[in-house]
Amino acid sequence: ELAAAVERVLEEEMRELSPQLSASYSEIELPLNPPxxxxxxxxxxxxxxxxxxxxxxxxxxxxxxxxxxxxFISSYPYPLQVWHMGDQMVVIMGGEVVVEYANNLKQIFSQDIFVIGNSNDVMSYIPSTTILEEGGYEGLVAQQVYGLPNTWKPGIESMIIQEIVRLAEQAGN
Structure with a gap:
């Protein structure tokens, strides 16, 4: 099934990317609640x-x-990257990022951006504001599985999005 899907995609019309690459990287300190x-x-x-x-x-x-x-650590150095390959924007995020990040970034930039999680570091789930408020595994428990001393503080989603916007500008978006 996978081979058939790959062949089908290869037969479709593809967009040509110009051979320019620009990239930006940073780490932001995501705050944790006290243990x-x-x-x-x-x-x-x-x-x-x-x-x-x-x-x-x-x-x-x-x-x-x-x-x-x-x-105990009170924050975690969270890695973020933005690449521009021609006119294709790629956002690269550490941790197990929930889908709300991709949805929000597509609203900010375009539906064509490519968002990749579990890159440069895997420290835990990276919950959205909604998931932090709702609790559950991704918001309240996953940090324990990864050995962090507590849950993420509210506000990490806006910190991450703001930094991605800054990196996109730095990389030429």
């Missing part, structure tokens, strides 16, 4: 009926770090 208290972590670690095994392991690791007086 839970030791009491909150103990509650998670001791309640296997309410929490998944990976959440219990995360809580135990966090408690271990607290007992060793380790410092």
């Amino acid at each position: 839970p208290s030791k009491d909150e972590l103990l509650e998670i670690a001791q309640d296997s009926s309410a929490y998944a095994s990976y959440q219990i392991r995360w809580a135990e690791r966090m408690i271990g770090k607290m007992e060793k007086n380790e410092t």
Whole structure:
């Protein structure tokens, strides 16, 4: 099936790109909420009926770090890139980016942009404002799977979009 799909695409008319490349890259500090208290972590670690095994392991690791007086990060250096290959814009984002980012970027730039996630770094899901407000795995739990000390603070979506707009201008959009 995949081979047939590739052949079908190759037979379609394609847009020619001019042989110019420009690119821009940056990392922005995405803020994290403060870590839970030791009491909150103990509650998670001791309640296997309410929490998944990976959440219990995360809580135990966090408690271990607290007992060793380790410092927890309060933000994460988030990688972003914009490429222009001829008139084709490509946005390259770190982490498991939710589809709302691509939808919003297509509204800002055009339907023709190409958005790639899981690039340059995979630190967690990168939830939209809506997903952060709704909670669920991508907004409230995924950060534990990746070992981050807590969830992302509200406002990361606008920070990311603003930086992509800046990078697009820098790369010549």
